[in-house]
Amino acid sequence: MLRKSNANLTPKENTPTVACRTETMGDGESNTIMNLIFFDLLCNEPMQSSLKLTTYTANAPRIYGLPKVHKPGVPLRPVVSDIGGPTCELARFLASTLSPLGRCRYNVSNSLEVSRMVTGRILPEGHILASLDVVSLFTNVPIGMLRVEVERRYVEIEESTTLEKSDVMKILDFCIDAGYFVFDGRIFRQLDGVAMGSPLGPIAADIIMQKVLNDVLEMSPLRIDFVIKYVDDLLIAVHSEDKHLLTEAFGSIHDRIKFTIELEQEGKLPYLDLNIHRDRENKLSTSWYTKPSSSQRLLNYNSRHPRYTIVNVARNLIRRSRMLTTNPHENADNQVANILRKNDFPEGVIERLMRQRGRPDTRGTVALADQMEFVHTLTYIRGVSEKLQRKIMRATGIRVAFKPPRKVAEFFSHVKEPVPMDRRCDVVYSIPCKDCQKRYIGTTSQMLKNRLSGHKSDVGPPMRNSRVSSLCIHVAATGHEFDLKATKIIDQHRNHRKRLILEAAHIKKNLSRIVNRREECADINIAYAALLHET
Numbered sequence: 001m002l003r004k005s006n007a008n009l010t011p012k013e014n015t016p017t018v019a020c021r022t023e024t025m026g027d028g029e030s031n032t033i034m035n036l037i038f039f040d041l042l043c044n045e046p047m048q049s050s051l052k053l054t055t056y057t058a059n060a061p062r063i064y065g066l067p068k069v070h071k072p073g074v075p076l077r078p079v080v081s082d083i084g085g086p087t088c089e090l091a092r093f094l095a096s097t098l099s100p101l102g103r104c105r106y107n108v109s110n111s112l113e114v115s116r117m118v119t120g121r122i123l124p125e126g127h128i129l130a131s132l133d134v135v136s137l138f139t140n141v142p143i144g145m146l147r148v149e150v151e152r153r154y155v156e157i158e159e160s161t162t163l164e165k166s167d168v169m170k171i172l173d174f175c176i177d178a179g180y181f182v183f184d185g186r187i188f189r190q191l192d193g194v195a196m197g198s199p200l201g202p203i204a205a206d207i208i209m210q211k212v213l214n215d216v217l218e219m220s221p222l223r224i225d226f227v228i229k230y231v232d233d234l235l236i237a238v239h240s241e242d243k244h245l246l247t248e249a250f251g252s253i254h255d256r257i258k259f260t261i262e263l264e265q266e267g268k269l270p271y272l273d274l275n276i277h278r279d280r281e282n283k284l285s286t287s288w289y290t291k292p293s294s295s296q297r298l299l300n301y302n303s304r305h306p307r308y309t310i311v312n313v314a315r316n317l318i319r320r321s322r323m324l325t326t327n328p329h330e331n332a333d334n335q336v337a338n339i340l341r342k343n344d345f346p347e348g349v350i351e352r353l354m355r356q357r358g359r360p361d362t363r364g365t366v367a368l369a370d371q372m373e374f375v376h377t378l379t380y381i382r383g384v385s386e387k388l389q390r391k392i393m394r395a396t397g398i399r400v401a402f403k404p405p406r407k408v409a410e411f412f413s414h415v416k417e418p419v420p421m422d423r424r425c426d427v428v429y430s431i432p433c434k435d436c437q438k439r440y441i442g443t444t445s446q447m448l449k450n451r452l453s454g455h456k457s458d459v460g461p462p463m464r465n466s467r468v469s470s471l472c473i474h475v476a477a478t479g480h481e482f483d484l485k486a487t488k489i490i491d492q493h494r495n496h497r498k499r500l501i502l503e504a505a506h507i508k509k510n511l512s513r514i515v516n517r518r519e520e521c522a523d524i525n526i527a528y529a530a531l532l533h534e535t
Contacts, residue, residue: 053093057425057447058086061197063181063188064415070293078139080181080195081416091175092199097168098150100157102206106213106229111272112323114228114235115286119326123282127225128240129264131271132250134209134232138201139193140256141208143176146194149207175200182417192256205232212253220249235271277327287330288321301344304382306402314340314353375399421489422449428491428503431455431471435480438515440471443503445496452484474515508532 061084065076082088108114123129134140150172154165161168179190179198194201209232217224223239238246243263250259262269267278275289290296299305299313317339321332333354340350376392378385380402389400425447431440444451458468459475459482466476474480490506493499501523507514508521509532524532 053089055086055089057084057445058088059084059419059423060180060182060187061085061195062416062419063183064417070291078196080179080190080197082195082198084419087175087178088199090171094168094171094175095199095203097157097161097163098203098207100160101150101153101210102203104206104210104213104229106227108228108230111230111274112320114230114272114274115324115326117228118235118276118284119286121226121284123237123278123284124225124239125282126239126241127223127237127282128243129269129276129278130236130238130243130246131262131269132234132236132246132259133262135258135260137205137209137232137257138196139190140258141193141201141204142254142256143192143194145211145254146176146204146208147172149211153207184417202231208257212250212257215253216249220245222246222249230272233272235269235276274324275330277330285327286324287327288324288332288335290335296339296342298339298343301346301349304380304404306380306385309402311349311353314345314349315356318353318356375401377401377403379403379405381405421487422452423447424489424492426492426494426499427489428493428499428506429487430490430506431482431484431487433474433480433515434483435478438474438513439510440469440474440482440515441490441503441506441510442469442471443499445499448487448489452487455482456484470516470520505532 061080061082063078063080066079067074068077082091108117147169151165151169154168157168158165163171175198176194179195181188181190181195194204209229213227213229213234216222217227222242222245224242225237228235236246247259247261251257264276264278269276269278270289270291273289275287277285277287279285298317299310301310303310318333318336321336325332337350337354340353341347376398378388378400385400385402389402392398392400426445427448428441428443429448429451431442431452433439442451446454455469455471458472463472463476466472471482475482491499491502493502504521504524505528507516508524508528511518511521
């Protein structure tokens with residue numbers, strides 16, 4: 001997959017890129033922009049907003065490819081993981097600010113809404129159904145058009161933000177111009193489009209789609225009865241004589257935005273997970289639809305999940321298929337039953353689930369959930385967890401949810417380029433002593449290289465404070481030296497409190513082999529002693 005992605009990073013790609021030289025670009029510029037903007041807004045914006053948007057531990061975003069298994073040749077969808085990147089929080093803030101621009105009267109939020117809108121509708125004589133899809137919309141967003149649209153429509157967000165138009169445009173320009181990523185040891189900068197994976201991507205795509213749709217409907221002679229939009233997928237009822245003009249009309253707005261079209265066949269058109277039917281009287285109805293490439297895989301009946309979770313997955317599939325099927329001549333139950341059989345559901349369970357009608361009664365569950373103040377997550381162990389759940393609920397009133405012992409991601413190779421160890425942050429680390437067998441265990445939210453630099457400075461010479469950490473105490477008492485180059489990361493967590501617990505657990509587990517003091521793990525409850533015995 002990585003080799004395939006590498007081959008795709010060429011000048012011929014739809015996403016123009018150029019190689020850059022440094023992985024540290026972005027931090028300073030992002031913080032400078034936030035300081036300039038929030039300097040004038042402190043009276044209106046909370047200080048924590050400014051602090052949240054600044055970053056000192058950012059790493060260059062990593063690109064990876066997700067295979068489009070439903071398309072011929074299994075092409076890769078490039079995704080840039082912007083989490084932890086220098087502009088991630090700034091782009092998220094901007095996307096929230098621009099969110100009112102994403103509202104459109106043609107938008108739908110799910111296929112159930114589509115089914116309700118079209119069911120019973122009668123098309124005008126001579127009209128047929130067509131669906132249009134943009135080819136790689138995110139990476140083909142015209143940046144010039146996006147800038148013009150945001151500036152033109154600023155009046156629509158003016159009442160919901162304290163930012164001036166110039167500030168919004170400044171942040172937008174920076175987030176777009178700072179779009180870069182690491183692949184195969186090289187750094188590339190994206191010259192056009194927005195990255196899939198950036199918080200700015202969805203709202204940018206929505207703004208462009210609205211612009212294209214409005215221009216076509218206002219300027220083209222197409223005879224269109226209705227339009228429905230889900231992200232970049234359009235459902236259109238158009239006169240049959242105009243069907244060949246659809247792609248030309250939509251593709252004429254900008255040369256980077258190209259559409260593929262699918263026309264109804266024999267009175268049917270797939271759209272999202274629906275089949276939309278048009279009968280002889282031009283009346284529309286829907287039925288549940290799955291793509292031919294669907295694996296039809298659910299939670300297997302024998303998987304290590306609570307039985308109620310497995311059954312509810314099947315129950316919701318049955319309910320959804322029935323809610324989406326409004327065509328009186330279609331019945332999705334047989335298809336759903338076959339899917340359940342492929343996932344090892346017993347015939348008796350399938351028959352019982354199929355006999356249930358309507359929505360499950362969740363009123364008691366909702367009321368109970370409202371009364372519960374705490375929810376705790378435990379790893380599921382069959383035969384034990386159910387009994388433990390009931391006892392905890394009766395004794396404490398705490399709601400217990402379960403998670404599987406292993407995640408799907410553990411069975412697949414890591415597709416993203418790893419962050420160098422010295423640039424990782426929010427870690428628990430271990431440093432060995434060069435002169436004895438002991439180690440020091442610590443944690444930091446900084447980049448590891450910066451924390452190690454602090455350790456090096458602490459131990460001198462001259463040593464400024466021998467009590468600043470257990471590492472310094474050991475050096476001061478013995479004259480030993482720690483091997484900072486042999487540091488290892490032993491755990492990682494973004495949550496500060498949970499990371500401190502992980503640090504204390506590692507200290508507790510290795511008390512006889514580390515220089516840390518016993519009181520550094522005093523917060524670990526004695527109930528965990530059996531799990532954290534020294535190894």
